[in-house]
Amino acid sequence: MTDAGNQTDAGRIETGQAETAPAGFASMADQAYAAIEELIVSGILPPRGFVSEKQLSAQTGIGRTPVREALKRLELDGMVTIVPSRGIMVTEVDVKLQLYVLDVRRELERLIARRAARYALPAERERCRAIAGEMLDAARSEDGMRFMHLDQEVNQLLDQCARNPVATQTIRPLRSLSRRFWFQNHHAHSGSLEDGARTHAELMLAIHKSDVEAAAAASDRLMAYVEAYARETLRYPFADHSSADRAAR
Structure with missing residues (x-):
């Protein structure tokens, strides 16, 4: 097919x-x-x-x-x-749910990143390179709405490059919950746009270079940033990136 x-x-x-x-x-x-x-x-x-x-x-x-x-x-x-x-x-934004979401999302994002680095077409790799710069520009101008739209495009581009419709279908609602959490809380974080743009850019540039292991590592760093962001926003008393089960106690 x-x-x-x-x-x-x-x-x-x-x-x-x-x-x-x-x-x-x-x-x-x-x-x-x-x-x-x-x-x-x-x-x-x-x-x-x-x-x-x-x-x-x-x-x-x-x-x-x-x-x-x-x-x-x-x-x-x-x-x-x-x-x-x-x-x-x-529905309300739930911190426990968000941390559970990230536990699952981390594994799926790594899989998608690896596949994207391996299977992206030349034109897609060029778009990965370009969108990395666009996200950094949006962060520097503190344009939260543009950043959110670019984040959505990054997700769509990752899924397109990875070519695994099962992973795409499974991760879609997890990303939606994460995006809502980020957008509703990002004003409380000084520098959060630039941090987020940098981690996204590292991932997209690794895919641009067809570096599977670098893409997987960049994906993990991105998810670590997202989890740290969630914990800081809600002032959770855990500084490490342990499982959501500990945070939910």
């Missing part, structure tokens, strides 16, 4: 669409998912706030059927809770 075929199948798996789904529906559900996820991640839809399908449809400019499908995925991802007779409630 070709890469294009793999991507098509992965898209069907990710959106939960059957082979008989109407043409264009899956792509609209994907667009609805991305739009609503950004509203949640950016805090426009605040934790514990309620919203309706009708409101989300009007806010995103997307029909209610794909919005409903996107909300089902977001509920599975832990971003919203659908409450009968009340609407859709955005």
